[in-house]
Amino acid sequence: AQSVTQPDIHITVSEGASLELRCNYSYGATPYLFWYVQSPGQGLQLLLKYFSGDTLVQGIKGFEAEFKRSQSSFNLRKPSVHWSDAAEYFCAYSGSARQLTFGSGTQLTVLP
């Protein structure tokens, strides 16, 4: 079955440290891949997307993600985390069914 896996339910990092959030997908073809972020009381905001082409995509707020077909992964990275990055992060894909399939989310805590 098609699915998205975010293996880390909760990650804690110190402010200024680097960050990598993992995402693996199970889908026969190359899907459209997305990372969304949800801050408390807010809706889901798109950080970045991958459709095709360059496998390293840049997003907003200094985030980037790399698509690795061989590993079926689309991990999100940021070189230096800010306290305002504390939020919940969702990986998602859109396949032939067109609607988004989400991972279970990773809650990020940033320590001062």
Next chain:
Amino acid sequence: EAGVTQFPSHSVIEKGQTVTLRCDPISGHDNLYWYRRVMGKEIKFLLHFVKESKQDESGMPNNRFLAERTGGTYSTLKVQPAELEDSGVYFCASSQDPRGRSPLHFGNGTRLTVT
């Protein structure tokens, strides 16, 4: 441009009552989606409108849920009668492109609590 707006932001109802959630998409977006996140679980697709037509309602959990989009503008999602397991956050999203390439713009969600 105004974003996707949802009303109410919170709703607390008793089991057996009826609740109607409303979503106003971004103007000009023909595609409107409803999603739901039950506590601790993934965000799940409920259904997809293209204008006023239901394109895909495969995610609707049962016939207690009724979604409408009269006139192809705003949409409502009615739960009647509500059950405890319906508690969660209901998100609405809209987009321009139905092919999955256009990012979805999400509202802030409606937190529904059924007691």
